[in-house]
Amino acid sequence: MTIYRATYLHTPANPFEADQALNIQEDGGLLVQNGRIVQSGPYADLRAAHPAEPVEDLRGGLLLPGFVDTHVHFPQVRIIGGLGVPLLDWLDRYALPEEAKFGDDAYAAAVAREFVAGLTRSGTTTALVFGSHFASAVDVLFQEASRVGLRTVAGQVVSDRMLRPELHTTPERAYQEGRALIEKWHGTGRNLYAVTPRFSLSASEGILESCAALMNEFPDVRFTSHINENLKEIETVRELFPESRDYLDTYERAGLILRRSVLAHNVHPSERELGAMAAHGCTAAHCPCSNAALGSGLFPLKRHLKAGVPVSLGSDVGGGTGFSLLKEGLQAYFMQQLLGADGEPLSPAHLLYLCTRAGAQALGLEGEIGDFSVGKAFDAVLFRPPVGSTLHTVLQHAHTPERALASLFASGTQSDVESVWIAGEGIYSRSPAPEAAPLI
Ligand SMILES: Nc1nc2[nH]cnc2c(=O)[nH]1
Numbered sequence: 001m002t003i004y005r006a007t008y009l010h011t012p013a014n015p016f017e018a019d020q021a022l023n024i025q026e027d028g029g030l031l032v033q034n035g036r037i038v039q040s041g042p043y044a045d046l047r048a049a050h051p052a053e054p055v056e057d058l059r060g061g062l063l064l065p066g067f068v069d070t071h072v073h074f075p076q077v078r079i080i081g082g083l084g085v086p087l088l089d090w091l092d093r094y095a096l097p098e099e100a101k102f103g104d105d106a107y108a109a110a111v112a113r114e115f116v117a118g119l120t121r122s123g124t125t126t127a128l129v130f131g132s133h134f135a136s137a138v139d140v141l142f143q144e145a146s147r148v149g150l151r152t153v154a155g156q157v158v159s160d161r162m163l164r165p166e167l168h169t170t171p172e173r174a175y176q177e178g179r180a181l182i183e184k185w186h187g188t189g190r191n192l193y194a195v196t197p198r199f200s201l202s203a204s205e206g207i208l209e210s211c212a213a214l215m216n217e218f219p220d221v222r223f224t225s226h227i228n229e230n231l232k233e234i235e236t237v238r239e240l241f242p243e244s245r246d247y248l249d250t251y252e253r254a255g256l257i258l259r260r261s262v263l264a265h266n267v268h269p270s271e272r273e274l275g276a277m278a279a280h281g282c283t284a285a286h287c288p289c290s291n292a293a294l295g296s297g298l299f300p301l302k303r304h305l306k307a308g309v310p311v312s313l314g315s316d317v318g319g320g321t322g323f324s325l326l327k328e329g330l331q332a333y334f335m336q337q338l339l340g341a342d343g344e345p346l347s348p349a350h351l352l353y354l355c356t357r358a359g360a361q362a363l364g365l366e367g368e369i370g371d372f373s374v375g376k377a378f379d380a381v382l383f384r385p386p387v388g389s390t391l392h393t394v395l396q397h398a399h400t401p402e403r404a405l406a407s408l409f410a411s412g413t414q415s416d417v418e419s420v421w422i423a424g425e426g427i428y429s430r431s432p433a434p435e436a437a438p439l440i
């Protein structure tokens, strides 16, 4: 067993529903055994109860639960920063040409290393991953995620129209390839499978039915897709599915919307869709940097909360501009500020919840991860800005841990991550900064 001594913060309660939801231990202790938290609270209490246990002293930083990214594209690491065009043009110009390269396993393996490292070094310990259209590349992703130890919920992206021929499949092949991947990876180690049609624009009823067949045969798998991101996309889907009431209905009619379905974006939902999503209990994965970068729109968080639709966060790399959920939290805060009276004011507690427990709940993993309650896995990220950095200065002068958390969201980046643990296992540790070269 090990006692981790730290200033730690987490949100075991939902700050959108409860006051004082931010739980802070200024000089706290987490007793970890076999990767699980067996006791937590003031360090002095834990030390008194366990005088002989080794202590890992993490004071001087901020220890948070590992981040849960509920929407991120494996094949899009190298195209981060493709700016200047809206979604459908962005797909044609940046995303699809890159994704067409993933039939080459060596290429897929190289990007898988970059992708998994990018997530873990940003403090993400669980990710719902939009995989590749190529089954072999999805296999490569699961292999790399398993090698590193990242909790991964991923699946083969399936479509049969309007992308590029090499990315199209058939309902029969989608079923067969999906089935083989589920049998090999769903429930293997820290991996789960998510059935993943790209979006209704590129997935015919036949493809959506093959997705439903997999979900019926393997009821424990998850589901994710895109919805209501861009006005032109929505209009095209309406033309393609004239018999559907709306975008959500294209998935509902196929039986794809369940409690653990995660729908990315949902920037332009109808009231009917919000009501139906709340009734299904499914989640909207809000991707603020992507929505801003592609000009998709300002996310109606208040309408989601009023309708009772749970919201989690996603980086949406590469439509999004990086892996850091700190940045997504900050962008979410900006968006809600800009919405004025229609916005939902977000406190540091809201932001931390959106980056952690909200994602755990979206994936049906809230019993396992998402906060530091006793019984949860020790998935954690220690933020300790490099000495001399501006954030280091700001944190030194923060009057309370809550103010420090706010400053972390305001200017924290991947370089401020010192260590990451998953199930108590050290996954990443920042190498000590090279000695500054003498000035002369
Ligand atoms: N942001 C985003 N939206 C999509 N809709 C369909 N595919 C994509 C994608 O790759 N990124």
Ligand SMILES: [Zn+2]
Residues within 6 Å of the ligand: 071, 073, 130, 226, 264, 316, 319
């Ligand atoms: Zn996406």
